[in-house]
Amino acid sequence: MNQNLTLLQSAIEAGKRKDAVALTRSLLDEGMAPLDVVEQALVPGMSVIGEKFKRNEVFVPEMLIAARAMKECMVLLEPLLVAAGVKPKHTAVIGTVQGDLHDIGKNLVAMMLKGANFAVHDLGTNVPTEKFVEAAREHGAELVCLSALLTTTMPAMREAVGVIRAAALPKVKILVGGAPITQEFCNEIGADGYSPDAASAVDKAKEVLSA
Amino acid sequence: MNGYERYFATLDGGTPDHPARTPILMRWAAEHIGQAYGAFVSDHRVLVEANLRCARDLGIDQVSAISDPLRETAGFGGKVAIHPQTGASCEEPPLAAALDLALLQRPDPASSLRMRDRVEAVRLFKAKVGGEYSILGWVEGPLAEAADLRRMDNLFMDLFDGDEEVAALLDVCTDVAIDFARAQVEAGADTIGVGDAAASQISADLYEEWVWPREKRLVEAIHAMGARVKLHICGNITHLLPGIARLGLDVLDVDHLVDLATVRAAVGPKVALAGNVDPVKGVMQARPDAIRTAVAACRERAAGPFLVNAGCEIPAGTPLENLRAFCQPL
Structure with missing residues (x-):
């Protein structure tokens, strides 16, 4: 080498x-x-x-x-x-849900996904729910990643999952994460995958996209 | 025993009639009295009323001036907005773009609006319930405050870049914490809580080099004022315990990710351990009988001076009956 x-x-x-x-x-x-x-x-x-x-x-x-x-x-x-015409393998939209201003975990996940050859569209923090749908549609994303640090913004994550599901985006998978988020909560709100940390997010993203 | 006596019996090696209850209540307390969280963080009269109602309705043994982490940041000149539902926020921290201390004001607890409001909360507690309940003042620890001013990601990278300016930032945050603690002790706080949430996210080496010496200086300064010190670091602090054990704390809040028996082995028999039921799964979402069992298990694992607490703030929306079970005397 x-x-x-x-x-x-x-x-x-x-x-x-x-x-x-x-x-x-x-x-x-x-x-x-x-x-x-x-x-x-x-x-x-x-x-x-x-x-x-x-x-x-x-x-x-x-x-x-x-x-x-x-x-x-x-x-x-x-x-x-x-x-050179090299295209990313997958396209993802990522953001911290509405009402939540924390971004370190979200930023780390975005960087890890970029490193794994995803095109990543980072919507930032405190993202209104409809923005996730608009961005997924605009960029043809296959993955939407939702982050929340606060227990008080977990309901916003639930709402975001519901709105994305209700939109006509059949191929979009939803990945969730953040300190108060658990696999149980992921299941409860109907997301496709949960990652407990940034390092695991790439493996989980690939897993849900291949499912 | 009243709450004050129960709390100090625990700290001074006495025998409380049952463990004192010291849950962290902010959004929940505001909800409990039908007030918006924004009012709780901006009007000390609302904060005091909420704490007193919680203490009386639930049998809590300490009233607290904790509200949000941005009191000092406002004093430093950060533009802090108050939202009715989500409380205080600072979307553009004053040092986010550049680590230049000349951009900061020097906070004065007597004249900074948000800092003075907390001091007034302590003063009102003292007037209303001094000697009946323990009174907890609150300051941001050096790393947490520096992160609020610089943004956590920038600060963490600054630590590696080793700029002298980052040392100066941590020093001024420590100086301001001491000034703010002194104002609250003079107003009637018997204990100062130090919130250094960011510290759990750094290695033991970085903690020992950058944070521990400043936390130690803060602890010694508060002790010299005649008050007790409680340290609260959100998250898993297991790797920091050797340093934390040398701080000389009176109370250590322990988040739910940490094993209380491991903490006891590290800090020795005298420090009161407060914790550490999982606030979401163990309090907010659990059944009352399971909550009682979890609190009893924490006392057993703490094996020494123990205060009933969750790992962190009791989440808004936690059912009243859950918190009643949490606070029921053991």
Whole structure:
């Protein structure tokens, strides 16, 4: 394996953004295809840090600096991917439900999905329910991800699931998550999947999309 | 025993007639008296009335000035909006775009509107029920307040970038917490709650380097004022327990993700442990008999000084009969 790919993966895991960007440049200068850089260094790096997060070996700050490093590499890579006609495998819409202003978990999930070659349309926080439907329709999304941190905004998540279900979007799957959310609540409100943390969200997204 | 006596018997190694009940009530308390949460966070008279009604209706042993995390943020110059149903919010934290302390005002508990309102709540508690109930004041811990000012994601990355400015931010947040605590102690608070919610999301190494020294300074300052200290960190703090055990706390709130027996082993026999029934599954959604069983199990796991509490705030919408069961004397 190319030594710079290994170093880039390590830089992503450690959140060393300047090193990561320099290594990405080097790899592109060497003639490596941008999709190979993403799939052979960035995605594995984020996967390793995500697995460590699941095992409580690292915490949110380590996830954030890894995601920041990847994001800065993607600034270089995305235009090249577009120019090369590389298309994302799936399209997702993500947001924090109405009444809830928290976004760290949602941002981490968005970054993990991007790393797994999803096109992600981030609607932000405090998103009115109808916006999820409009955005899913506009972007042809197959996945809508709903986040809530507060117990008081869980009813808004229930409402959002109901409105998305009532819309004519038969192929859309709904993924939910956030501190007070449980698998039981997911089942109760009729969502397709629940992820307890950002690192698990990609696996769950792929699972519900293949169901 | 009245609530004050029961609470201090627990903290001072005495024998309370039954464990004191100290649930965190904010939105629920407002609902209980038919008031909007926005009024609860912005008018100390509403907060006091709600706490007193809850204490009397449910047999709670402590009244509290806790309402929302943005009192100090408003004092620092953050634009805090009050919404009738969702309470206080600050959509553009003053340091979100740049870590520049010159953008902040220096909060003064005597003149900052939102901070003064909390001090007035404590003063009114003291006048109405001093000596009858324990009175809990509240401040944001250094990491939580810095996160409110800078945004949590920015702050967490700042910790890795190691800028001197982030140390200065955490220091000024600690200084302001001490000033705010002093104003509340002088107004009549016997205990100051320190909410440092963000800390559960960082590693033990980052906690020891950036947060612990400042929390320690805050705890020692409050003790020097003659008040007790309770620390509340939402989430799983198991990995932080070695540091927390060295803070010299009187009360440690324990969220439901943490095993009380593990906490007891870490902090020793003197610290009162408050918790830790799951607020949603264990209180809001449970049956009253299951709630009673859960509270008793917590007391057993705490194996020492114990205060009845859920892992965090009692959610709005929790049935009254559930909270009655939660507060029924053990």
